[in-house]
Amino acid sequence: MKRLLCVLFALLLCSSMAFAAGEKESAAVKPVALDINEDGTVNNPEAVVVDKDKLVFWSLFSGGDGGFMDEIVSEYNKTNPPKQVQSIMLVWADYYTKLMTAVAAGKGPDIGVSHISKLPELVDQGVVIKIDDYAKRVGTDWNVFTPEMNEGVTFDGGHYAMPLDTHAEIMYFNRDWLRKAGISLNKDDQLSITSTDDFIAILKKLQAVTANGQSALSLTQKGDDPYRVWWATYFQMGGTPLTNEAGDKITMDKGIAVKAASFIKGLYDSGYILSGIEDHQRFFQGGNAGLLFGGTWATGAFEKTENLNFGAQPFPQLFANPSCWADAHTFIIPVKKGRSDADTEAAVHFINYVSSKAAAHWAKSGQIPSDLTVQQSDEYLAMPYRSDYMEAASTAVLPSKNPNFYSMKEAMIRNLDTIWANQVSVEKGIENLALELEEAIL
Amino acid sequence: MAKKTLYHNGGRMWFIVIWFILPFTLLYSVFTIWPVIQGAIVSLHRWGLMGKQGWVGLENYQKFLGDRFFWQAMQNTALFVVMTVPLLVVSAFFLAMLANRPSRVKRFLRASYYLPSILSVSVISFITIYMASPYMGFLNQLLHSLHIIPAGIEPMWLSKTSLVRITLVVTTVWWTLGFSMLLFLSALQDIPEQLYEAAKIDGASAWRVLFSITIPILGQTFALVTFLQIIASFKVFGQIYLISGGGPGTVTRPIIQYIYTTAFTKNNLGYASAMSYALFLILIVFSLIQLRIQNKKD
Numbered sequence: 001m002k003r004l005l006c007v008l009f010a011l012l013l014c015s016s017m018a019f020a021a022g023e024k025e026s027a028a029v030k031p032v033a034l035d036i037n038e039d040g041t042v043n044n045p046e047a048v049v050v051d052k053d054k055l056v057f058w059s060l061f062s063g064g065d066g067g068f069m070d071e072i073v074s075e076y077n078k079t080n081p082p083k084q085v086q087s088i089m090l091v092w093a094d095y096y097t098k099l100m101t102a103v104a105a106g107k108g109p110d111i112g113v114s115h116i117s118k119l120p121e122l123v124d125q126g127v128v129i130k131i132d133d134y135a136k137r138v139g140t141d142w143n144v145f146t147p148e149m150n151e152g153v154t155f156d157g158g159h160y161a162m163p164l165d166t167h168a169e170i171m172y173f174n175r176d177w178l179r180k181a182g183i184s185l186n187k188d189d190q191l192s193i194t195s196t197d198d199f200i201a202i203l204k205k206l207q208a209v210t211a212n213g214q215s216a217l218s219l220t221q222k223g224d225d226p227y228r229v230w231w232a233t234y235f236q237m238g239g240t241p242l243t244n245e246a247g248d249k250i251t252m253d254k255g256i257a258v259k260a261a262s263f264i265k266g267l268y269d270s271g272y273i274l275s276g277i278e279d280h281q282r283f284f285q286g287g288n289a290g291l292l293f294g295g296t297w298a299t300g301a302f303e304k305t306e307n308l309n310f311g312a313q314p315f316p317q318l319f320a321n322p323s324c325w326a327d328a329h330t331f332i333i334p335v336k337k338g339r340s341d342a343d344t345e346a347a348v349h350f351i352n353y354v355s356s357k358a359a360a361h362w363a364k365s366g367q368i369p370s371d372l373t374v375q376q377s378d379e380y381l382a383m384p385y386r387s388d389y390m391e392a393a394s395t396a397v398l399p400s401k402n403p404n405f406y407s408m409k410e411a412m413i414r415n416l417d418t419i420w421a422n423q424v425s426v427e428k429g430i431e432n433l434a435l436e437l438e439e440a441i442l
Numbered sequence: 443m444a445k446k447t448l449y450h451n452g453g454r455m456w457f458i459v460i461w462f463i464l465p466f467t468l469l470y471s472v473f474t475i476w477p478v479i480q481g482a483i484v485s486l487h488r489w490g491l492m493g494k495q496g497w498v499g500l501e502n503y504q505k506f507l508g509d510r511f512f513w514q515a516m517q518n519t520a521l522f523v524v525m526t527v528p529l530l531v532v533s534a535f536f537l538a539m540l541a542n543r544p545s546r547v548k549r550f551l552r553a554s555y556y557l558p559s560i561l562s563v564s565v566i567s568f569i570t571i572y573m574a575s576p577y578m579g580f581l582n583q584l585l586h587s588l589h590i591i592p593a594g595i596e597p598m599w600l601s602k603t604s605l606v607r608i609t610l611v612v613t614t615v616w617w618t619l620g621f622s623m624l625l626f627l628s629a630l631q632d633i634p635e636q637l638y639e640a641a642k643i644d645g646a647s648a649w650r651v652l653f654s655i656t657i658p659i660l661g662q663t664f665a666l667v668t669f670l671q672i673i674a675s676f677k678v679f680g681q682i683y684l685i686s687g688g689g690p691g692t693v694t695r696p697i698i699q700y701i702y703t704t705a706f707t708k709n710n711l712g713y714a715s716a717m718s719y720a721l722f723l724i725l726i727v728f729s730l731i732q733l734r735i736q737n738k739k740d
Contacts, residue, residue: 003458010461017465100709104491125709126492335492407708418690423601432691439511439692440708 039063041091045098046107054086055347058109060095064300065365072358076350083346085111096406099334103127108334110347114161116152116328117399117406123155124403128332130158134348144356144371152398153330161330162351163370165362167296168326168392169228171316175309177290181205185311190388193316196263203272206290215274217267218281218289222417225280226264227409228325229293230416232315233260235323235397243441247402250437257430261419265426296392299366299385312385314392326396328370331355368393404441411436485715502716512717514692515700522682522696523675525611530671531664534619538626539656552627559620567684570613574599603693606686610694613681618674622667629663630656662736669732673725697721 035043041062042048050056061069066089073087088109090098096118102108104127114122122128135142142150145163153161173191178184183205186192193199206216219225239256243249267273277283284292285305292298293315302310315324331351333344354362359369360379368390374380381387399405412433419429485502488495506512541552558566573580576596585591599609633656641651657664679698682688688695697717705714 006458010458013465014461100491104493121709125490126495404708407703410707414689415691423598423690436692442509442511442708 037091040066041089043091045088045090045109046102046105048088050086051084054084055111055343055350056109057085057087057111057350058095058099058113059087059089060092060113061365062089062092065297065367068300068362068365072354072361075358075361076353079353081346081353082349083343085350100125100127103334103336106337108336110333110336110339110343111350112332112334113164114330114332116149116161116163116330117409119153119161119330119332120155120401121403121406122332123160126335128160128334129344130160131162131333131348132158134333134345135159135162135352137345138349138352140348140352140356144373146370146372146394148398149328149370152328152401161332162348162355164329164331164351164355164359165365165367165369166326166328166393166396167367168315168324168389168396169225169232169293170296170312170314170324170389170392172284172292172294172298172302172310172312174284174287174290174292175311176287177206177209181209181290188388189311190313191316193318196318199316199318203267203270203291207272210290213274213288215277215283215289216272216291218277218284218292218294219267219273220277220280221268221273221275221420223413225293226420227413227416230260230264231325231397232323233263233318236317236319236321238320242400242408242437243402247400247404247441250434250441252434252437254430254434257433258426261416261426261430265419268420296366296368296389300364301366303385312389314389314395322395323397324392324395326392327399329367402441407440408437411440481715482719484711485713485719487712489710489712489715491709491711498712502713503720505713506717506720511692511700512697512720515695515697518692518694519676519678519696519698521607522610522614522678522694523672525607526614526675527668527671529611530615530619530622531667533615534622534667535626535660535664537619538623538630541623541627542630555623556620558617561617563617563680564684566613566617567681570609570681570685571600574609576600600686601690603690606690606694610682610685613685614675614678617681618671622671625663625667626660629660633659665735666732669728669735673728673732676721676725676728 034047037043039062045058048056057073059066059069070087070089073085077084095113099108099112100122112128114128119128140162142159149163149166150159153159153163171191178191183191183202191202193202203216210216219229234253234257237256237260238253239260240251240253242252244251268275274289280289280292281294281298281301283289284294285298285302285308287308299312302308314322331354333347333351355369356371356374359371359374360377363369363374363380363383363386366386368386369375369380370393375390375393380390400408402408415429415433415436418424418432419426424432486497486499488498537555541548541555545551561569574582576582576598579599581599582591582596585597586593591597597605599605637655637659638651641655646654677698678696679702682694682696683699683702686694688699698721701714701717701721704717705711
């Protein structure tokens with residue numbers, strides 16, 4: 001009797017496992033619920049049911065930019081293209097993690113976006129394909145892009161991405177503030193700044209009319225934006241590239257790095273920047289600051305803001321060189337087993353369309369289109385503000401072409417933050433920064 | 443009678459036995475044994491997110507020998523072990539002694555000493571961050587209101603190197619001593635009452651009882667707890683990552699965090715695997731020492 005019970009119990013255990021497995025199978029057949037945020041971005045894009053006859057495009061553009069890209073996609077679909085495109089908006093913060101893991105699992109999209117700073121890592125990891133053959137078939141002229149852009153997307157003699165735009169850190173000014181402070185604009189309708197003295201003089205005048213809770217210059221005290229201003233300052237002072245050609249040695253000039261960081265720290269310490277600003281773009285948008293160091297993408301938002309009389313110009317040249325910070329968006333075609341040749345060509349056809357024919361439409365977002373013919377077109381030049389800062393694209397120092405750049409950037413931002421927060425001296429902060437850069441490229 | 447049946451029906455018995463152990467064996471092989479083998483394979487290649495990228499043999503192993511960030515992380519971890527284990531062992535023993543005293547709140551005390559252990563690492567990390575924050579944190583406000591530190595001074599428990607280390611050690615001890623305390627407690631309860639009575643008759647003071655009777659008898663338990671905690675402390679990651687991020691800079695970064703960022707931020711899984719095998723080796727050495735001590739026991 002006891003033995004019989006033993007056998008029955010064992011059978012029960014095993015069959016319950018079989019049942020459990022069965023449950024899972026039936027669950028897989030049911031469609032997975034989509035996890036969509038308020039602004040329309042999808043958290044689990046690989047679960048989106050995609051039309052088999054359409055190409056899947058994972059877009060990292062949300063907010064205002066996302067709106068323009070969606071318009072471009074629907075316009076493209078109306079032109080009777082080789083294949084229709086379905087666009088899925090992802091949250092920007094973990095876009096690359098999602099993209100890389102999805103492609104590794106074979107569930108990636110047909111078209112993706114990559115910052116030119118992330119591209120070396122994607123190419124190194126084998127996530128994207130070379131597009132030269134397809135680009136030739138759809139008639140891409142690589143010469144419409146600047147040599148720097150071409151260089152940035154070329155690896156081992158082949159193009160691995162199609163440039164879309166350059167987005168730089170530029171300077172915005174509030175005309176009402178300038179008037180109040182008695183600062184006049186030059187004949188190009190821009191602030192005339194050719195040295196630090198000019199710049200500090202303007203800041204002093206703005207500071208004189210700053211009320212409580214306002215700031216002469218709008219900038220956050222940690223994160224990407226002070227880092228971008230440091231980047232611009234470092235290269236303006238004549239700083240050497242951060243790594244050598246091969247990418248295995250750090251060649252940053254520590255002395256200049258210290259000088260650049262000290263200059264910016266000085267701006268905080270002198271009170272030109274209100275401490276603790278969380279969202280500096282919004283702060284400026286609310287009319288609380290005279291100047292803003294912000295991205296070109298702010299233009300679209302500012303245009304729609306009532307009562308904001310602003311102007312835009314490239315990042316001012318305060319030192320020897322006219323450098324500034326910029327990154328670029330490019331289109332990539334991720335690796336996907338089983339995608340037909342025709343489909344890949346259709347995907348390249350789409351990205352070629354957006355980079356060339358739809359580039360002027362994309363410029364509405366404020367970014368500077370990479371296609372030089374578009375940059376020089378009447379349509380683009382007629383747009384307000386944009387032609388005021390388009391030269392930023394040519395003076396910009398793009399991020400190092402290194403597969404570990406994102407680790408480097410993270411190390412730089414983290415250590416610069418400790419400097420702005422007064423946790424370490426400028427020299428020690430740059431020491432730590434240089435050390436972590438060495439680790440990042442290991 | 444039953445024993446005879448067992449041996450005579452050896453085959454039948456095994457048939458039943460296998461069905462009982464099969465589920466566990468299967469899961470254990472797939473999720474524990476296989477990854478160990480796979481990890482060794484990965485460590486001999488250059489391995490990225492998308493898979494194998496080429497054979498490199500023992501290059502990854504040579505790499506970490508010369509990698510000063512690896513050694514810095516090892517040093518940080520070793521320092522953490524040296525600071526945490528003695529404190530943990532002593533505190534756990536002390537609390538076990540307290541929990542062993544006859545008292546009306548004995549059960550409550552035992553439960554409350556153990557309670558922090560059931561919290562997850564994220565919870566205790568955020569509790570620590572909240573308590574130890576400068577200006578608004580509980581700890582600094584308490585120290586200021588008790589006038590233990592003057593009003594102008596603000597200890598940076600979370601950002602000054604020497605203080606962060608203390609914060610991390612104290613958090614870890616508070617969180618994990620529950621388990622060690624239980625080990626000591628059960629060992630304490632095994633000590634025969636006669637020994638204490640005899641000592642009392644002989645007129646021994648409490649301290650003599652402690653050092654001549656209690657601690658020697660608990661020798662095995664002390665060794666066990668020490669080695670378990672050494673091994674566990676070498677594997678520290680969660681609370682350090684969440685509380686200090688390995689910072690400021692990299693001064694508190696433990697070896698597991700370095701392995702983690704190498705693997706998942708720099709997509710260098712081959713090198714990360716090699717480093718984790720180095721750690722594995724160290725832990726095996728400590729485990730073997732511990733087993734030898736265990737086997738020499740009563």
